[in-house]
Amino acid sequence: MTVDPITLNIVGTALAAIPREMAANLRRAAFSSVVREARDYAVALVDPRGNVVSQAEAIPIMTAGISHAIAAVLAEIDPAALTGDDAILYNDPFRGGQHLQDIYLFTPIFHEGTLAGFAASVAHHVDIGGGEPGLTIKAREVYQEGIRLPGRPFSVSRDWHGGFVEQLFRLNVRVPDLVVGDLNAQFAANNVAAERLRELVARHGHELTAAVMDELQDYAERRLRDSIAEIPDGDYTAEEIIDASTWGGDRHHVRVAVRVRGSDLEVDFTGTDPQVPANLNCPFASTVSSVQSAIRGLLRDKDIPFNEGCNRPIRVSAPYGSILNPAAPAAVRARLTPASRAFDAVIRALAEALPDRVVATGYDTTSAAALSYLDPHSHQYEVVLEVLGGGWGAGAAGDGADALDNPISNCASAPVEALEIDYSHFRVTEFALIPGSGGDGRNRGGLGFVRTYEATRDGVTFSAYSDRHRYGARGLFGGGDGATGGLEVTRSDGTVQRLSHIDAVTLAAGERVSLRTGGGGGYGPPAERPAVRREADLRDGLIVNEPVKETPQ
Structure with a gap:
């Protein structure tokens, strides 16, 4: 019809x-x-x-x-x-x-x-x-x-x-x-x-x-095909890494080859590391979604409605049994971490073809945190889940955005007031940008932030997964890397314990956990940043005299 x-x-x-x-x-x-x-x-x-x-x-x-x-x-x-x-x-x-x-x-x-x-x-x-x-x-x-x-x-x-x-x-x-x-x-x-x-x-x-x-x-x-056809034909490759220290290793690798032929685009993750015996595996549907998000973000046509037609010009493949296409019964809870690296890899691969449209790598890590408490009298649980991001990468058009969830997750940070109305087992004592956490460059990477939780009862459990606690988000075209994230707990006696990027801890009343997210990478050489913009950043407290860089674990 x-x-x-x-x-x-x-x-x-x-x-x-x-x-x-x-x-x-x-x-x-x-x-x-x-x-x-x-x-x-x-x-x-x-x-x-x-x-x-x-x-x-x-x-x-x-x-x-x-x-x-x-x-x-x-x-x-x-x-x-x-x-x-x-x-x-x-x-x-x-x-x-x-x-x-x-x-x-x-x-x-x-x-x-x-x-x-x-x-x-x-x-x-x-x-x-x-x-x-x-x-x-x-x-x-x-x-x-x-x-x-x-x-x-x-x-x-x-x-x-x-x-x-x-x-x-x-x-x-x-x-x-x-x-x-x-x-x-x-x-x-x-x-x-x-x-x-x-x-x-x-x-x-x-x-x-x-x-x-x-x-x-x-x-x-x-x-979508008209927009893909604007990308120069070619084969483009890139690699991103995931911190593997929690499992006794160094890093996991996400490798991609992007092939553009007219209005068809193929994204092949051959060479990506095998799945791991941990929750850090990404189901294939999430891998496809990451690719779709990366490609659509790079196209000039920004308001193409999403429906099944958008899947037709883009072919995605990942080796079965890899971290981006795991076989059952792999654990997959933290799938946003490898999914984000797939997103980052596609964008970095196309940087050569689309230098004015790509952005530097952002923190691009969802720091998921759960705070739970089992009331010993009522035997009822209180459970809250936080979805937190960091600084986005800078691009040709300007500085990276500050303190946002990663682009493929796009969740909002729950207001402190809403959390404290709904839950009584903790309170948020700090929520602030981290000056200098964005990578330096002609355009500065977005800033990460710190969010601190204080237990109000004995026996509150805090668990979290994240990434980029050892390796910050990479800059692009000469831009500097963003600062890394971190987790630490302050005990009732004042001692501070640093946690891994995937960790859990039980808190007594008054003890605090600080979750720090990293910044995005800078775009272009730092020497090309106008002095007036650098002075404004310093005046507004967005940078410090020396860039913030965390010491690798």
Whole structure:
């Protein structure tokens, strides 16, 4: 069916609006701070064949993830047997999922008995079982990280709302009200999508709506191909590293070759190190999302709508059994670290071809921290998850941004006030930029920050994973490296203990943990930075006389 441009614009705009309304409702209905405040979720509208049609602007690492997850689910069930009362919960990292905390909810949408599409939502849940509250840093296999959900339909009316599936969650997570509350927020978001899509199909019919869905994907593919064609043909390579000191090594390597041929682009991670017996493995869907985010960030066309059409011009491969495509039962909780290095490697590889569009490497590390407490009287847990970033790399256009989550995660820092209203087992005593932490250069790297938590009760557990505690973010075209991050605990007797980048510690009341994030790399030679800008930085307290550089461990 041919769709005229006016109808395409009207119906296409309505389809694009559905995920935006879903996202707003999910956030407002969420219970946990990681969803409500940090906004660690994504939503999409999917056509009856499982192709993403429209997606809200949310977490980039989940951009391609929804496509991979629903494709894996639909390959193993009979869509014709679904009913309007069915729902599917899914989180398998080895078949299209990300890590276990990211739970997908897919619900079929019917109008007058015909499948019109699927509502899709995914949110990061604060606890999903496993060996430790919120974050099992010592996991060597996925079984230690929590519940794995197989992606099979269940009856919402029978198995949720106090039924078997809801009770399965309540009995296997430490903070059931938060987890079930956030899942209910996903149901609410999906219900909004169902209502809006049914209204649209009632107005325009199944055939026209389906035709618009197809054309939107073709349109996105055409625009993406036009933008890729502007990149000079060639083969480009790069390498990034991950700190491996926690496991007795030096570093893990992420290696990439980017091949551009006309409007086709191939990204090959051959040469990347094998998977490791730790939680530092990245499921392939996350690797694909990292590549998509890097490529789209480098294109001139900045508002290409994301849908399945965007996956067609870009081919991604990573060796099976590698850190970017692990085999089960690898642990995958800290998958954002290798995913970020994949993102960095693609951008560094294309620096030669696109020097005016690339940016220096940022801290690009999500410092994930969990603070948990088991009340000895009520026997109830308090668990909070923090998602924190650092300085971004500088580019040709200006300095790097300060104190932001890494580009593929894009979460917000939860406000201190919101945390202290919701949780009573700790307080935040410091949250400040670190002067001089950005790499020097013609344009300065963004600054990292320090965030200090003080336990208010005995027995508070702090666990975290991060990276770049030994090797800072690299500058580009002569720019300096960013400062490294760090973790340290101050005990009640005043002694200070330095922690590893993946570590855990138990605190007594009054003891503090300081989490320091690093800065981004500089762009261009420092000698080319105008004196007036350097003086302004010094006056504003953004730099010190000597750049901050941490001593490697």
